[in-house]
Amino acid sequence: MPKIESRSLAKNFTTEEGSFEAIRNLSFHVDAGEVISVVGKTGCGKSTTLNILLGLERPTEGSLTIDGKEPYADFDYFRGKLCAVFQTDRLLPWRKVLDNAAYGLEILRIPAKERYNRARHWLERVGLEQFENAYPHQLSGGMRQRVGIARAFCVDPDVILCDEAFGHLDEVTAIKLRTDFLNLIRETHKTSVFITHDIDEAMELGGRVLVLGQPAHLLLDVEISRETNGDPSKRRELKERILKAIEDNHPC
Ligand SMILES: Nc1ncnc2c1ncn2[C@@H]1O[C@H](COP(=O)(O)OP(=O)(O)O)[C@@H](O)[C@H]1O
Numbered sequence: 038m039p040k041i042e043s044r045s046l047a048k049n050f051t052t053e054e055g056s057f058e059a060i061r062n063l064s065f066h067v068d069a070g071e072v073i074s075v076v077g078k079t080g081c082g083k084s085t086t087l088n089i090l091l092g093l094e095r096p097t098e099g100s101l102t103i104d105g106k107e108p109y110a111d112f113d114y115f116r117g118k119l120c121a122v123f124q125t126d127r128l129l130p131w132r133k134v135l136d137n138a139a140y141g142l143e144i145l146r147i148p149a150k151e152r153y154n155r156a157r158h159w160l161e162r163v164g165l166e167q168f169e170n171a172y173p174h175q176l177s178g179g180m181r182q183r184v185g186i187a188r189a190f191c192v193d194p195d196v197i198l199c200d201e202a203f204g205h206l207d208e209v210t211a212i213k214l215r216t217d218f219l220n221l222i223r224e225t226h227k228t229s230v231f232i233t234h235d236i237d238e239a240m241e242l243g244g245r246v247l248v249l250g251q252p253a254h255l256l257l258d259v260e261i262s263r264e265t266n267g268d269p270s271k272r273r274e275l276k277e278r279i280l281k282a283i284e285d286n287h288p289c
């Protein structure tokens with residue numbers, strides 16, 4: 038059974054202007070331990086897909102399951118199994134870095150000693166061991182994202198979801214953070230889904246890249262190493278193919 042499976046997924050929002058189609062007939066699957074990225078234009082339904090994965094939204098039609106279960110319907114099963122890192126850090130400003138990193142464990146009612154041990158371990162892994170007593174406003178944007186990453190790993194989830202987590206950062210900081218994040222994911226063998234509107238970033242992050250049209254549906258599903266074999270010119274060609282697939286898809 039795939040770890041994540043989307044079958045003919047559709048999501049419509051009811052707005053004042055009527056019904057709005059955010060996802061139409063989206064099917065894909067992700068195996069356990071796979072690292073994939075999902076790329077598509079802004080507004081094509083990427084975050085909506087992620088919100089369904091997180092159990093925050095319910096599909097209109099079709100299904101999106103993790104371990105064969107629907108996150109919306111089985112919220113309790115997924116406690117501690119899914120973690121997300123978002124574009125904005127979503128830290129609690131009144132809490133110190135250590136307490137922010139330990140937050141997910143607090144929700145899971147892990148005793149304080151273990152909670153702080155684990156939080157300190159992951160703060161060290163993301164290079165913030167000197168900052169456990171700082172408050173979020175004392176940190177740079179990249180450091181705040183690192184706290185969010187530590188908070189996610191602390192919980193030891195099965196699946197890590199990432200929605201444009203590097204989008205607010207300057208390029209140098211983003212590259213360093215992406216590399217470090219990816220290394221931790223590879224080391225821990227987490228199933229991961231990275232959502233981005235940046236094709237280069239998608240190709241760098243994912244072993245596989247899913248390219249979405251609008252409303253969200255699958256345009257391409259490409260395995261980077263198989264397609265490019267590490268050859269820079271094949272990589273450029275693949276990027277062109279992805280770009281063209283997105284450009285040629287006219288929203289309807
Ligand atoms: N709760 C909502 N109600 C109405 N429309 C929504 C809602 N959430 C998202 N949308 C619309 O659905 C479309 C897809 O949004 P989103 O999934 O955030 O796109 P992306 O993350 O790819 O930029 C957008 O046009 C957005 O305005």
Ligand SMILES: [Mg+2]
Pocket residue numbers: 083084085200201
């Ligand atoms: Mg989005």
